[in-house]
Amino acid sequence: LTGAQDGSVRMFEWTRPQQLVCFRQAGNARVTRMYFNSQGNKAIHPLQCGVADGEGFLSIWQVNQTTSNPKPYLSWQCHSKTTSDFAFITSSSLVATSGQSNDNRNVCLWDTLVSSGNSLIHAFTCHDHGATVLQYAPKHQLLISGGRKGYICIFDIRQRQILYTFQAHESAVKALALDPSEDYFVTGSAE
Numbered sequence: 001l002t003g004a005q006d007g008s009v010r011m012f013e014w015t016r017p018q019q020l021v022c023f024r025q026a027g028n029a030r031v032t033r034m035y036f037n038s039q040g041n042k043a044i045h046p047l048q049c050g051v052a053d054g055e056g057f058l059s060i061w062q063v064n065q066t067t068s069n070p071k072p073y074l075s076w077q078c079h080s081k082t083t084s085d086f087a088f089i090t091s092s093s094l095v096a097t098s099g100q101s102n103d104n105r106n107v108c109l110w111d112t113l114v115s116s117g118n119s120l121i122h123a124f125t126c127h128d129h130g131a132t133v134l135q136y137a138p139k140h141q142l143l144i145s146g147g148r149k150g151y152i153c154i155f156d157i158r159q160r161q162i163l164y165t166f167q168a169h170e171s172a173v174k175a176l177a178l179d180p181s182e183d184y185f186v187t188g189s190a191e
Helices: none
Strands: 009-011 020-023 031-036 049-051 057-061 074-077 081-087 094-100 105-111 122-124 132-136 143-148 151-156 162-169 174-180 184-189
Touching: 020 049, 020 057, 031 151, 031 184, 049 081, 057 081, 094 132, 105 132, 105 143, 132 174, 143 174
Parallel strands: 031 081, 081 132
Antiparallel strands: 009 020, 031 049, 049 057, 057 074, 081 094, 094 105, 105 122, 132 143, 143 151, 151 162, 174 184
């Protein structure tokens, strides 16, 4: 799956030189993040891919489309300025997003099974100037986010509350990684 500054999103297969599908054409907002839903499989749930963009939108497609230019089955404006990252939580029915919104609700939880007007489950007011990255810790049911000012926030998604906030860097947090046992996480910054 590839995404570009011109907003295009294309999917390729290792053994084929041409694209399989063009999910978005050039001329859309720049792509900020893309993921496959790791819970998807061909037998029960179709594999899905999600794309976040610089205008605050998150769009999700089913991968097994037969058309060359499929439409997303879900497209929401999650943040008023930009959606910088997202995570599929417990299959595709729950999605967390990070970004920048005018009201500082910069980390949000969304339910994909309800109408778009009622899909926002919870919004966390955090990260002045926006949240840049997001990591989901499924064993502990935690979200970890990094912000433009170097802060890290840790959220309990069951109780929908911020557990910890601390400054990890002097500049924007650009990367988060979680070890498989969820004992540690690592942050990387713009500096």
